[in-house]
Amino acid sequence: MNQRDPRFFDAYRINVLTGEMEMIARNPGNIVGWQTDHDGKLRAATTYDGVNRSLLYRDTEKEDFQVLATTSFKETIEPLFFTFDNKNLYVASNIGRDKAAIYEYDVKEKKQTTLLYENPTVDVENLLRSDKRKNSGVRSQQSTERRPGGLNLVRSRRRA
Numbered sequence: 001m002n003q004r005d006p007r008f009f010d011a012y013r014i015n016v017l018t019g020e021m022e023m024i025a026r027n028p029g030n031i032v033g034w035q036t037d038h039d040g041k042l043r044a045a046t047t048y049d050g051v052n053r054s055l056l057y058r059d060t061e062k063e064d065f066q067v068l069a070t071t072s073f074k075e076t077i078e079p080l081f082f083t084f085d086n087k088n089l090y091v092a093s094n095i096g097r098d099k100a101a102i103y104e105y106d107v108k109e110k111k112q113t114t115l116l117y118e119n120p121t122v123d124v125e126n127l128l129r130s131d132k133r134k135n136s137g138v139r140s141q142q143s144t145e146r147r148p149g150g151l152n153l154v155r156s157r158r159r160a
Helices: none
Strands: 011-014 021-025 031-036 042-046 053-057 066-069 077-082 090-092 101-106 109-115 126-128 135-141 151-155
Touching: 021 042, 021 066, 031 077, 042 101, 090 109, 109 135
Parallel strands: none
Antiparallel strands: 011 021, 031 042, 042 053, 053 066, 077 090, 090 101, 101 109, 126 135, 135 151
16 A cells, blocks of 8 residues: 555555554565565565565564565566465576576575476466465466467475
8 A cells, every 4th residue: 555655555454344454564665566475474575676676585574674686687586475384485587597487485595496387488477376275386378389278277286
């Protein structure tokens, strides 16, 4: 919401029954995205300065955000959502490669770890999830392969 300053979106926790709002993070002016974990705690953010993007993280809402990674306009790392145990992030990234792919990102080690899905012909930039089943899948638009609807659904391993 941008109640404080129309130029910047701050993060609020809203009680949908009462309408009560609590600001949980103030945007200093460069945050372009916020990310909560599966418990609704605000733990990641993305900043942009016109050229570079940074992925920010914190263990708890009481801590300040720390930079995990910074990329130039040539590379991207985009947080998608937290792993189901809330320990790491799933990200879309093209760091060190031509096409974006889906990785698990280890927030303690500050690096991409497990490659979960890639497509040799197109960027993969989204990950679907089922909180009920605790699994995820990828939907990608195929540029060369013809399938009904152009969709390819692949499920990853089930996470405990």
